[in-house]
Amino acid sequence: MTPGSNLPLSAARVAVDVTAPVRLDVSGLLLAADGKVRSDDDFVFYNQPSAPGVTHSAAAGGGDTVTVDTAAVPEGIDKIVVTASLDTPGATFAGTEPTGTVRDADNGSVLASFTPPRLGTETALVLVEIYRRDGGWKVRAVGQGYADGLAGIATDFGVSVEEPAAPAAAPQAPPAPPAPAAGWGPPTGAPAPVAPPPAAAPAAPAPAPSAPGTGKINLDKGRVSLQKNQTVSLVKGGRPMLSSVRMGLGWEPAFRGKSIDLDASVIAYGPDRKKVDNCFFGKLMILGGAIQHSGDNLTGEGAGDDEAITVHLGGLPPEVTGLVFVVNSFSGQKFSEVAKAYCRLLDDRSGEELVRFDLTHAEPRTGVMMAKLVRQYSGEWEMTALGEFVDARTVRGMTKPAAQAL
Known part of the structure; x- marks a missing residue:
């Protein structure tokens, strides 16, 4: 496939395998008609591996897979976008060619394949999207790059991305930390965070590897x-x-x-x-x-x-x-x-x-x-x-x- 091209899907269950010569973080977002997730529950990735009709798993030959069961996708969801971001902080897609391969999830046959051309300073991208059209489902090659990682994609599509809180000015007992947005905390099974003792001033917290800041430049600060x-x-x-x-x-x-x-x-x-x-x-x-x-x-x-x-x-x-x-x-x-x-x-x-x-x-x-x-x-x-x-x-x-x- 080439950027912008689309094909009708001949299978009700499709698997999108995303592979590259480097480690990628792959995710799927379920988007409503307004182009946004309904809640953070519609963000599917390794730490939140399922949503209605969409699952995330490790691919057998390396890489990750986002599987879409179109019959199980809720009526209010118009499309599922499959994204990829680089696992190494500061790395870009220059010299890296990720490939999305769309297969029939039941028999493994290849339906489509897409490798975005001319990637450079991007650190994340929307690779393909599975979307409704005239009562059926289609796949479109996208290849839209982002310079601010997975957090930039997540923010654009309405997922909450919380920045680390600033430390308290005085060495007093901090309030209990708020619950993180779905998926942006420690992996499942990790111990819950423990508040530091009152006598110790809390250190500035480091962001979890799965919770990068947005980093996107906008017009809020003027020219x-x-x-x-x-x-x-x-x-x-x-x-x-x-x-x-x-x-x-x-x-x-x-x-x-x-x-x-x-x-x-x-x-x-x-x-x-x-x-x-x-x-x-x-x-x-x-x-x-x-x-x-x-x-x-x-x-x-x-x-x-x-x-x-x-x-x-x-x-x-x-x-x-x-x-x-x-x-x-x-x-x-x-x-x-x-x-x-x-x-x-x-x-x-x-x-x-x-x-x-x-x-x-x-x-x-x-x-x-x-x-x-x-x-x-x-x-x-x-x-x-x-x-x-x-x-x-x-x-x-x-x-x-x-x-x-x-």
Whole structure:
């Protein structure tokens, strides 16, 4: 299977084997129509191995297996997502190719197989999903990566992830600790935590291996300055940002250079990484006005953004799941002749700058992918700084490399 592709399931009971050359933590989440778990009981993993219709077990040939009995899945559950995260703290999927193999759970025959391509800094990912469609069940290859581990996935889908409590300021007897969210405590059979004696000041508790913090950057603390490959979730005060945003792109001629004509564009993609449409100086409005371009700047001179692209996030059609913002030199001048290139995301209503990415190096090439916006399964959007250079003088030449960057 390829990312975004789907197949009907020919078996009522299917097993998803997840294998990799390194140790993975595999889990399954039962999601309702709103894309969230109903409670922490819908999170299935090694320390909570079963929920209605879904079980977790160790695979016979290594790895883990999530088995789905579609006939036993409750009516209120629309899909089961199978996730994988790296067991080693700080490790990423770069150089690691996890594979999800979907089998008939009764006779072992292989129904589908999926290996996500081009993994890099991700530390967790949604591998596949089993979902209802027109009275039957299907499997979809997903491959959506996360930079903040299993906790980032769990939080996006509504699972409670509790951070360790801060130690008491005075050496007094602490209150009894609250019960942890399902599965995020010590393994089954471990002794219950014992409160320290009153005379001793409690030490700062270390998080259990199965309870990582979320670590996701959002907009709660104000403007975010990104470095290459960093990601920010467009969430503020716990709410996804679905209003209009403006991506401003700017550049200046190199210090001893002449005026330079660059063109900013955005390419919209579907979940299968196929282009839906692109917006540039020759096509200033696409998708019924959901994306609008400010027009062409022929010199790059002057303060402020040279070109801007406004995106009405709430007005994007559901088939658009990714946007890649690119800049090209139609005249053939190289980016090594450009200074101070940047992109910044603003709240279009207030003009407040939300996210900024300054390009800190340049290559003698004619195109650069500046940033991407990707719609998450939980509904919010995430922005990732790219800064990847290619040889392409027009937005048409960016279609394939930008798809690979999603």
